[in-house]
Every structure is written in C-alpha cells, then in structure tokens.
Amino acid sequence: MPNPIHQVTFQPNNQTVDVFRHGENLLRVAIAAGVHINASCGGNGGCGKCRVIIDQGQPESEKSAKISPEEWDKGYRLACTTKVVDDLTVTIPPESRIDNSVLRKDLGQKQHTLMARDLNSLVQGVKINPAVFKYYIELPAPTLDDNLSDLGRLTRELKNEHQLENISADYFLLRRLPRLLRDAKWQVTVTIVYNPKGLKLIDIEAGDTRDKNYSIIIDIGTTTVQGQLLNLNASHQAEERSVIDDLESELLVASDAKYNSQVRFGEDVITRIVYSQKGNGLNELHREIIKDLNEIIDNLVNKGGIEKDQISHLVVAANTTMTQFFLEIDPKYLREDPYVPTANFFPPVRAIDLGLKLPDYVHVYTFPAVASYVGGDIVAGTLGSGIFQREELTLFLDVGTNGELVLGNCDWLVCTSCSAGPAFEGGGLKYGMRATTGAIEQVRINPQTYEPMLLTIGKEKPLGICGSGVIDAIAEMLLVGLIEPNGKFNQELNTDRVRKSETGWEYVVAKADQSAEGIDDITITEGDIDNIIRTKGAIYAACKILLESVGLTFAELDSFVIAGGFGKYINLERAITIGLLPEIDVEKFMFVGNGALLGERLVSVSREMMGEAQNIAAMMTNIELANNMKFMDEYVAAQFLPHTDTNAFPKTMEMLK
C-alpha cells in the first residue's frame, strides 16, 4: 500500500483520514471517510449545502455565490469545489451535518485502499522489453566489394550491433526498402516485432525516430470499447530499471472510450450471436466493431498529437464472443452446448486485413482465450493482477456484462463465468448509465429524512446513475429501512421520495429540478433492485462454486482482486452490504480498474509478459456453470439482501439490526 500524501481531520468528530492523491476532492474524502455532508447537486457547487470551515491548512477552493466574502474570510468553503493540496483540519458546521449515528469508522477509513493501484505489488519484475521495438542504425553504403542485398545489409548490422538473429522481413516492407534506404542516406530506424515464432522487421523510417514509437491497446467489452495510446519510447527510456512503478502513468498518452456500436443489434452477446446467424449478420457485426475501433484509433491519434505511421502495434483483449466478432469468426457454437470457441490462441493478423485503418505493417496481437465465456480480457486481467506469480491464493473478479472469475496462484488457475447482465454498467436500469460525466456514483441517505446526498462523476448535474451509484443506493436504502431484505419497498414511510409509479414502487434519487436539463426525476425502481439482486446473486454464487470446486472457502482467500470499470469508485462496505462481495477482511480487497487494459499494457512493454499470457491461457482450467445444479442452488440462495445465509454476513446483520 502506498504512503498517504495528505491527511484530513474532520471536526467535531476528530476523525482523521489519509489522502492518497494530491488535489483530491474534499467532498469525496469526506464521503470515503464516512463523514456525511449534505449535497444534493452531485457536487457541482449548485446546491451550496456542503459548506465546511477550514481550520488549518491551505486547500484550493473555488469562490461561490453561496459563500459570502465574510464567510470566505472565516474559512467557509464548499467541500465539493475544494481540493486537498495540504494537510487539513476541517469543521463540519451544524447546517451541513447529517446524523452520523450509523457511521462505521472502522470500515470508512479503509475505503481508500480500494482506490490505490500499486502495480508494484501486482506484477513483479516486469523487464522492459517491448514486443515492438526500434533500433537506429547507420549502414555502410554498398560498394562493388560489399554489394550484399539491402535486406542482408540491414540484418547483418542488426546482428553485429544488436545481436538480433533470424529476423524475417515483412513483405510489404521490402517494397519500400530500396528507395527509403538511399533517400535516408543509409541512416534509418527499424521497427521490429517479436512474436513467439521469432523476430520480424515490419517498418523502416529515415533518420532516428526512436522517440516516435506507439502502441494502441483496446479492450472490446460487450457494452463499452476502451482504448489507450501508449508511448513505447517511454518504456524504452525506462529500460535500465528492472521494474516500472506505474505503467499507466509512465506510458499513457491518451485514452478513449465509447459504447460498443453492436449494442443496436442487442444488449448482450447471446442476442448478437443470434443476429449474426441471419444473412450477412456476422459481417455486419464485425464491421460495426471495426468501425468503433477505427473511431477510437482516430481519436487516440488526434488526442496524442501523433501520426498513424508512428503506431507500431495493436493489442486487443476481449471476451470470447467479441474476439470472434472482431476477427469475423462465426460465434454460433459459443452459445450452443457444449460451448466451444473456434480457437483459444490466435495468429497475428495484419490490421488492414480486418478493415482497420492503420499502416500495412501493423499487426494485431489478440489475447488468447480460455473458453466460450472466459475470454482474452480475463487472461489479460489475470496477467495484470499478477496472480500467476504469487504463492498466495487470489480470487480475481471482473464484472462487465458478464461476471468472470479466476482463482489460483502461481501453481494453478481455475476460472468460470456467469451471466451478470449489464446492470453494473447501467444497462437494464430505468435511469442506468455508464460511469461517465453526470452519472451519480455515490449516494448517502439520511436515515431520518431519507434525503439523499449525491456525488456525480465530473461533478455535473445528475444525468442518471451508474453501477457503483446503484450499489451505494440499494445498500443505503437497506440500511435506512427504505427497502426490505427481499428488495421490496417499505411503503409505510413518511417521505415523498418513495412513491408508486406506473412501473411500480420507486425511490427518487434526484428530483428533476436538481438534475441536468431535460432529465426527469431519477429513480431506482423495484425492477432495478430485482435486477441488481439477480446480478449480485449470480456473481456471489459463482465465486462460492469456484472456491468449492477446489475445496476452498472465502475465508481461505489471501487476496480478492476486483477489476472492471463498474468498480472504479465502488464502496466495499456497500458492496458487502448487498451481498455482492463476501464479508471478509476488507484489507484483502484490491481494485485494479480495467483488468484487460492492465494486462495489455504489460504485453505492450514486455515480450516475457506476452509469453506469460500464453502460459496463463494454457494453464487455466474452466469450470462450466451451465447445467451445474450446485450453482443453481447457490444462485437461488443469494437472491436476498445480503443473503439467505445470514451467518455468512455477521457484521452486515449487526448493522441492519
């Protein structure tokens, strides 16, 4: 765990919390610490309710019409527009306070752990040795006594100067070679790609262009497609170090994400597989995802201010269905018993052969898969989370549209998957949305008034609610008694926030006048709650069955790694409260963000890691949950908040009393 950068002490409770990011939002710090402050506008300074008084230290705050000059001089600030850039002592004035009788300091103070990403502790000893690398060489010009072929001259020099042997050349490169070498006066930079069968010369440029070497990594999710542009030159400069502290911050040039355009053919993979069987369906779906990748690639290139011909490599990780759509391989048999993918290991493919608008020499490395529902994204996550290196028993959970799990250590790995549905990505919920600007991501409910306190992403007016927000909200509703353990509303409470609409009972999280323009009351319905209970029940049951398949229990886990965009600001305590996560020591949880991108970054900078990815895919044993009766039993038992087996959630039951 990294060292805290600042500390904030909240008064009157004298509660001190660690802050790990310089400039962290003060409202977020307060919520994470379990200090409740009024806030109904999502954090954009609009409601003026989150007033605090700075007693000690110098934060960065924005002036606001809600704070008079006199108040400003007395130290009044809006927490939502205040950044922690110093150690602080902060008093919550009475008007901002809500009753904190249900605060649980022990859990609250630990929540930052989940946001810490310390790659050092995940994957050890990554040797910087990118699969795609550049060398600058100055060749002697040919003479009658030394009129070796152009390619022979190049490979001779690469062997003599850099000990690179058995290099093959890309055919398309050969066509550019003779003119370029001479135009460049024999001073060129070559790009070489490593794949398990050897080294291949894929590009050549005039002069020294070693500082222009980029890789693009893409995670194709069923709902979301995410891409990153990485500067491989940065990794090159870091070559002397045996370990990189934070690959993302060192390599990342630009990020981009968008919804998977295939969504218009169906929300989930099954619907899309069905569509692909009609007429030209497979090709349509393939072109749709290629179009998305081309868009993301264009955006990354623009954001990064680079040229496309500086991209050397494309890495793609996806679930098995998305992988087969991406490669235009019929996914029909993925959904038919006995659920057989066409391939688990994919040959390198020339990007242009897939319709990608990239230079002809760019090849795609596609992460290997394990089974029909344990794809390359999970192999990438397993790689990135370093399970395969450690003795400790780790459970890796990636929740996207499906829930995929890996359990094991350096000696063995088992995996499984369950249908989670898109609820945690905002799909299938009345006001659900992806975790982007305007999404309500944190919710606290006043146990007396049932008024909510909201925090939105980007601190804009609320547009909808994302996965972590809905988990927060349901947990809070359970804790304050708005709903029963079966997910049904308590209809006897004195609040207009709980109401019956055409679609049934619901709770108003944000009223229309507090929401973004054009957005109606944002509510959570009983249907939404059912949806979340099904989803969390499936995931919990899958975790339990996977452990049981190797004779283990939750108690024996040394580490529980959570990946997936939904969990970016997930509140551990709340996730346990609803029974999504097991009630184990919260110190064992670790959040790694997007697992696929994490593994893809490793593969981009290290060919050893590329080899490990292949090893991981080959060593993983898949446990099929389809037609598994034990799983069905566990699933049904988990259709309750937190669970029908209350013994498994003693602390949660204590709180609910």
Place this chain on the structure above:
Amino acid sequence: MPNPIHQVTFQPNNQTVDVFRHGENLLRVAIAAGVHINASCGGNGGCGKCRVIIDQGQPESEKSAKISPEEWDKGYRLACTTKVVDDLTVTIPPESRIDNSVLRKDLGQKQHTLMARDLNSLVQGVKINPAVFKYYIELPAPTLDDNLSDLGRLTRELKNEHQLENISADYFLLRRLPRLLRDAKWQVTVTIVYNPKGLKLIDIEAGDTRDKNYSIIIDIGTTTVQGQLLNLNASHQAEERSVIDDLESELLVASDAKYNSQVRFGEDVITRIVYSQKGNGLNELHREIIKDLNEIIDNLVNKGGIEKDQISHLVVAANTTMTQFFLEIDPKYLREDPYVPTANFFPPVRAIDLGLKLPDYVHVYTFPAVASYVGGDIVAGTLGSGIFQREELTLFLDVGTNGELVLGNCDWLVCTSCSAGPAFEGGGLKYGMRATTGAIEQVRINPQTYEPMLLTIGKEKPLGICGSGVIDAIAEMLLVGLIEPNGKFNQELNTDRVRKSETGWEYVVAKADQSAEGIDDITITEGDIDNIIRTKGAIYAACKILLESVGLTFAELDSFVIAGGFGKYINLERAITIGLLPEIDVEKFMFVGNGALLGERLVSVSREMMGEAQNIAAMMTNIELANNMKFMDEYVAAQFLPHTDTNAFPKTMEMLK
C-alpha cells in the same frame, strides 16, 4: 546413364546407335547418329526425300503419297514419319544419302547422352517430405467434459496422431473452421505448410481429400514463363521409397509456357528496369507478370482437370530482376553500380496479396537469390543439379537471356553472370524464334551442294529458327566453308543459298516454298552470326574467368551441367565447334533441361531441399564481371569461331582443316 530401349543399325555404313525413348522419331535418331538423310521440309513428310528401307524390325510408320504400295511392301518408309518401337536395321537408299565424308562417328554416337536426364545421378537421397502436406483426421465431437476449442481439438489430434507440434493457424482458415468441422461431422483433411519458422495450418476440407493435393511451380524467365502442375499426392504415395527416379514423370500433371508479356516493355531486363522508373511503370510491369502467371495457372488447372482449391502451394523461381518485378519491389538499384538487390531471401507471401487468383491460403515460396544477376532460378538449378552434394568439381551453366554460371562442389560454390542476350532464345535474330512447333532445331548442310537438311520441332513446316538450330547452322556453315572463322560469308561459292540482301550477306536455310504459309525465305544473316559470336564469346569467357577466379581450368572439371530451354536438343559437337562450349571430354557434359523447374520440383516434394536451397543461396560467392578487365580481355579473345586461342580447340581445328 540409363539403359537404351532400342538399337537401330544404319546400312550401308553398319552404324549402330542406341535409342533411349520408345517411339523416337527415326529421322532424329539418324541425325543424332550422324547419318545424314535428305530432308528439307522440316520433317513433316511433305518433301518425301527422307526415304529409307526397313530391313529388320517393325517400326510404326504413316502411309504417304510419296511411297507407292509396291515400295511400301518392299519396306520403304519416310524416316520423318516413322517411330522406333523395335530394334531396327535400316538401309539408306542412294537417293536419300548425302555425302558422309565429314561424319564424325565418335562424336555422333554420344549425342544421346545429352538428352538423357537421370535425376538419380544429380541429386541423391531426396526424402519425400513435401513442404505442403495433408492429413486426414477424425476428431471426437466436443462434449461438456471436453469442450476444447475447435482449433485446439485439431492441433491436439495432429500432435497425438501425427506428432506435429507448434502448429500455427492461418487467420483466414479460422474463419471457415467452425462451420466446416461440423458440416464434415469432424472428419476432415488438413493442409499444413512447412516453412523455416515452423508449421502452419492453411486449409481444411471435409472428408478425405488427401488424393487432391497439388503444387504449381513457375519459372519466370525474361523471355519465357513456364509453369508445371505437380501432383503432391503422387509424391506422398512414393513416401516409402528413399529416392524418386524421375520426379518430373512421377509428379507432372500438366505443363504450360508463354512469352513473358513484359517483352512489350523491352526485350531485356535493363530496358524494363528503365521503363519501371517512369510513372506507374513498376506497377505496370508487376501486373503484366502477374497476368502471365494467372494465365498459366488457369491453363494448368484446366489441363490438369483440377479445381483451384486443390492447389496448396506456389513455388516461383526467377532471375533477380524478374523476382523483384514479381514482388513489385523497385529493381532500380539492380542495374546501378554496385548492383545491389533489395533482398536475397524473401518472406512467404500470400498469393492473393500479389494479385494472383488463387485461394487465400496459398502462399508463395520464392527461391532465394544470390546477387543482382544470379537469381533464384540459378539457385534452383544448382539445387536440382546436385552440385552441392558432390565432391566432384562441377560447372553449371544456365543460358537464357543472360548466361549464369555456378562452379563448385559440396564444400564451396562460386557464381557469376554475363549478359548473353536473347539470341539463344531466338531473340534479336532476323528469323529467330522460341523453341516451339515450327522452329528449325537441327540443320545439316551438304558440303558439296550447300543444301540444308532441316528438322523442325513438331515436324511442321518451318516458321523460323531457334537457338539450337542457329548453333547447328553456324557450325555447319563453318565446317562446309560457307563462312570464315571471323563469321563473314565466303562470297565466292557457287550456290544461290548465299546471297546479299538489303541487310547484308545471308544464307537461305529454308526457301519460302518450303516454309510455313506466309513465311518468306528463312535466312541466317551476318548480323545474326555476329550476334551469336558475341553471345557465345561472353559465355565462354565467363566460364573461363569463373574457373580462373578459383585457380582452375576447364581440364579440371569433372562435370559440366547445361541447363536452359535453348539446349534441349543442343548438339554438343556443334556447340564446341563454334566455341560456345570448351573442348573437353563430351562424357562430362550433362543436360538437365529447365534448371529452375528441376529445383522447384525438389522443393515441392522435400522440405529438406527447401532448406538446402536457402543454404545454397547463403554459401554462394558471387564474382562480379562488370568492370572486370580480365573478363573483357577473354571476351574479345572469344570473338572468333571457335576462338582466337586455337590450342584450346585442337579437335575442332583438325576438322576445319
């Protein structure tokens, strides 16, 4: 040397010759034996001058209006329409005889040696192990307990059943895999290609198609493009044998040839390289040769009665310039000092990437080259002639538009090339033509009357004269005194066959009334003779310089292998007479036909031979003749018939006396 099949004894000279081919033409046997028979129509039965009497044995003869029924009963036949299918004794009646005072029995009887192709004696121990091979496998259908991916199932079976490991799969194959496996009820034939980096699965077909496995080999010459369709299944059946006697007869399904369409951009490589530098020239020339290949491929497929999807592999050998045009690699620097090719070793290229109309899984193996003027065709010829296996010192000579030479043994190889010009392929001669139907290929001249005796290919009326015909003619003209050693006509002879035309002095080989319709008098001009003298002088000088470069002389050669279409019916004695070949023991000469196709056939059936081809290209040292002053001296010295150094040609000088 193979055993003779028949013997023919000619009377009245009691001269016996061996015949190595059942059904050989009797006129050809007579000429090869040095027995001169009148014949001016080219061998089509039209002139009726080649009458012979069969004394013993049963030939196959066609009836002719030139032989009366009474004569037929007495045994009269036309030699040109008689096939040797039995041992024969034949009398040449006085009316058919020409004076045979200049016959040289010793040489004449050996001429068949040159036509014998005994691959057994060229390359030893070819293990049949094609680079492209097929396996039939029956896979267990997947179950929930065994739901390995389709590709994993295939490779598991190939490993278990056939010990094939580390097989990668062609991306395009993956796209067809899932449907095909199920349609075929898991009984499939896979096509696997070996390349130096490993095994690659390139095709899969339903059921057992092992008997449908074809390879196409192409020799791209500057003037002529030749192709053969090989049945790799035949090679498979021969697998138990350690050695194949005659690859061509065992594998060959169909042959095809055409002029290189690039000819319209220039006769020689230099002109075409110059053209390629203008505008879109390179692409134009590339498309021209691809068009030729597509035509030849279509013809081969039609002739062979096969489907294109039964073709598994394409092998191409060509000189360096043609190789670069074929791959669309700028050949500019091949012709500029210091004559540097772009590459000597070429990666496998997908045939469709070059514009070839073949299935997407067909890859092209391009023979490696050595230098700008020693190309893959010569590497193939060197491979096919087995030099690299033997202790004996061998000189390999391939004469096409250029003359290319390789000297060495199993320990070392040196090579060089000289500009021969297209004369031996009929180019640049007034009535020159390629060695196809209607070409005069053999010429004898009556020393008293100066009347010629002609044999044409296909025994059609003469259309022109090909390489071997013009060598024959010039040698005969020298021997009978029609021309002087400097190549100039003796203008004092009493014959209307020597005459002065607008373009200078010339000899009429075939008069218009004896030639094919629309063809004028076919003549050999002083210009033609000059052309041939330059060409033969260059080749002889190059042979000599190559030997000298390693301190050797012609006398030390154990073997002299001649490759190239021009030499198909070359008469050794005549080639020595004009000083094209050195005067060494004729037993040392060996003719192998098209050397490129010979090596390509080996590579098609043996991956060891593919490895040897790479080794040969890597071990060959090129001696550059450009700017070589010694070569210039030798070249000038050879501009004489047979040579200015008459001591090197003692027997020829004896005959000329």
